[in-house]
Amino acid sequence: MSMSGAVLPSQRHFRRLLFLVLGLVLTFLILPLFIILPLSFTDSRILTFPPTGWSDQWYVTFFTDDAWLVPLKNSLIVGGFTTVIATVLGTLAALGLVRAEFRGKALIMALLISPMVVPIVITAVGLFFFYAWLGVVGTYFSLILGHTVLAMPFVVITVSAALQGFDRTLLRAGSSLGGRPFFVFFHVTLPLILPAVVAGAIFAFATSFDEVVVALFLATPEQRTLPRQIFAGIRENISPTIAAAATVLILVSIVMMGTMEYLRRRSERLRGVRPS
Amino acid sequence: MAENDGAGRRSVDDGYGQDLKRELRQAERQEKRRAIGLLLPALLLVAITFLAPIGLYLYRAIDNAIMPELMPQTTAALAAWDGAGLPPDAAYDALLADLAAGKETQALGRLARRLNYSRTGFRELVLGTGRNLAAVEARPAREALVEIDPRWGQNEWWATIKQESGAITPFYLLASLDLERAPTGEIERVAPEQALYVLLFIRTFWISACVTALCFLLGYPTAYALSLLPARITNLLMILVMIPFWTSILVRTMAWAIMLQESGPVNGALLWAGIIAEPLPLMFNRAGVLIAMTHVLLPFFILPLYSVMKAIPAAQTRAASSLGAHPLLVFCKVYFPQTVPGVAAGALLVFILALGYYITPAIVGGQDDQMVSYFIALFTNQTINWGQAAALGAWLLIATFVLFALYSRLVGLGKMRLA
Incomplete structure (x- = not known):
């Protein structure tokens, strides 16, 4: 009995080892990203660590040089359109998936999320031949559609997960009180699933904003996105501007992650308050 | 229950019951139509801008027009x-x-x-x-x-x-497996000096397996330690897992390309600590690929495993200990078996994702570390052999689908966790 609460010495050693591993792995995960930050402020023209002096010239270059401004603009255009189309279509599809039981539902779900499963090079090459055949390689149109089809599964999964716990009697209540379907959707359904829709939209934007392989095959220099430009930079000449660009991408990622985390905690809190 | 059913049906049948039944059926049909109407735009988009292009592309693997x-x-x-x-x-x-x-x-x-x-x-x-x-x-x-x-x-x-x-021809599909048709029509192996692709597939699978093993070795203790800590601390530490998870693969690969250079921080630190006498070659070789790919895929292993571990009641291991079991025995007999579904799901996901990797090996790998995806891109862009590229893609896709079917059996596609 006396032993049940105590920790054995061997167990203590084991725990110490375990937390050492934890520390090492977390360092391994985060260190490479932190290394980029000082590098982006180096005064040297090459990326050596540690930097010999400090300068903000690479950020000045990033935010003034067309070689980086145009890709940044392209990424925002493509990401914006992708987010809107993927979120609207993905949310509608998720609503359809939970609305009724019918044969082939599992197959439809599998088809909708298949773009997540197919290796990205196969998708990129397949889209390249398809859009080349249509004569629209090197247009925003093809790049946006390519990113949309990659991003939509994230919206479908996120929103249909939220709808699983959705109380459908609320819809019937809304209808029985005389609400027309559109009215009920905008005043009952949408407010309830909005956090999931926003989360899906963030996923969709992140997918497009970070995507490089499809852009590699579908974009000409005119539609070059930020990741595409970084990729070219890594292969041609690693200048510290790439580190500055990467830092910007990391910051955008952190903002998106923070928003997601906020939404998740919020929904957990709301669920915690309400008895199920 | 059956009686109730019967009673209900009888009451529905008399008088206006028939109408009610028909209305119910109609309402259900209408619901279904609406559901399909909602699904249709997304399905059309996937069919036209994804399935059709992929299908047409794969047809090139047998196209001999x-x-x-x-x-x-x-x-x-x-x-x-x-x-x-x-x-x-x-x-x-x-x-x-x-x-x-x-x-x-x-x-x-x-x-x-x-x-x-x-x-x-x-x-x-x-x-x-x-x-x-x-x-x-x-x-x-x-x-x-x-x-x-x-x-x-x-x-x-x-x-x-x-x-x-x-x-149409089976030529490319066979050639992708180092096979050819003899003039007599039998399928035989190509001459050893021409054999390329079986080794390429073995390499792709081997790199993926090594990355999966590394993710297990690093990820299991990490997820375990995270699940032992109080929620407040875990939430903070989780940020360190989530930031890389959210950062683009390209940026992370680039970070490793900088870290692993001959004059990079890793070699610098090892030299400074006196562990090595001269810089290790860490870039453009297998070591670089394994390090960078493990870094990119590790969160995919830790996150699902952590949620499985979190759900295991601590009372169980305490109970086993209090009954006198050695900690090691408790771990092997009580704890580990319950984490196996999480390990399997995480490992399978990491393996599947690793199979299709392109960017990371292309940047930090050498000529002998390129995987199937690299050759698909190469045959499409540079040494133009579209049939061969499509055939390699077809086999890669088949392998991916088989593994994903296994994954969805194990985890369920609907339950796929994103974050």
Whole structure:
């Protein structure tokens, strides 16, 4: 009995080892990203660590040089359109998936999320031949559609997960009180699933904003996105501007992650308050 | 329950019951129609801008329309030939006509390249013959062609043309597995010095397996330690897992390209600590690929495993300990078996994602560390061999699908966790 609460010495050693591993792995995960930050402020023209002096010239270059401004603009255009189309279509599809039981539902779900499963090079090459055949390689149109089809599964999964716990009697209540379907959707359904829709939209934007392989095959220099430009930079000449660009991408990622985390905690809190 | 059902049905049946039933059915049908209406835009988008392009692309793996197109007469003339000895005179006449037509339309280069995939040497045979067509004059085609190149008097070249006559061919799919069809039609291995792709697939699977193993070795203790800590601390530490998870693969790979340089921080730290005497080569080799890919994929292993571990009640291991079991025994008999579903799901996901990797090996890997995806891109962009690229893609896709079917059995596609 006396032993049940105590920790054995061997167990203590084991725990110490375990937390050492934890520390090492977390360092391994985060260190490479932190290394980029000082590098982006180096005064040297090459990326050596540690930097010999400090300068903000690479950020000045990033935010003034067309070689980086145009890709940044392209990424925002493509990401914006992708987010809107993927979120609207993905949310509608998720609503359809939970609305009724019918044969082939599992197959439809599998088809909708298949773009997540197919290796990205196969998708990129397949889209390249398809859009080349249509004569629209090197247009925003093809790049946006390519990113949309990659991003939509994230919206479908996120929103249909939220709808699983959705109380459908609320819809019937809304209808029985005389609400027309559109009215009920905008005043009952949408407010309830909005956090999931926003989360899906963030996923969709992140997918497009970070995507490089499809852009590699579908974009000409005119539609070059930020990741595409970084990729070219890594292969041609690693200048510290790439580190500055990467830092910007990391910051955008952190903002998106923070928003997601906020939404998740919020929904957990709301669920915690309400008895199920 | 059955009685209730019966009673309900009876009451519905009398009087206006029939109408109610019909209305119910109608309402259900309408619901279904609405559901499909909601799904339709997304389904159309996926079908038109994803499934169709991928399907058309994969068709290139068997597409051989170029042969009937550029050798219409020869393929027709060879249809009746039994493949033994040399084809009849008609085939020589047809070949001469097809080559002349090809020269006219400047398609001989394409034809030469296509035939050269199937048998090395065909390029110069076709192009050389094309150049000398003027020398044929009014002589019989057989005599003239054999004089231009004696290989037209050998069975094997004709046998290859006959074999590749159809509008579709298994050639690329077989070649992707280092197989070929013998003139007799049997499938056999290609000569060892030509064998490339089996090794490429083995390498791809091996790198993926190594990355999966590394993710297990690093990820299991990490997820375990995270699940032991109080929620407040875990939430903070989780941020360190989530930031890399959210950062683009390209940026993380680039970070490693900087870290692993000869003059990079990793070598710098090791030199400073006196662990090594001179910089280790960490870039453009297997070590770099494994380090960077493990870094990119580790969160995919930790996150699902952590949620599985979090759900295991601590009371169980405490109970086992209090009953006198050694900690190691408690871990092996009580704790670990309950985490196996999480381990399997995480490992399978990491393995599947690793199979399709392209960017990371392309940046930090050397020539011998490139995976199947790299060659698909290479054959599409540079050494143009679209049939071969599509065939490699088809096999990669099949492997991915089989593993994903396993994954969805194990985890369920609907339950796929994103973050």
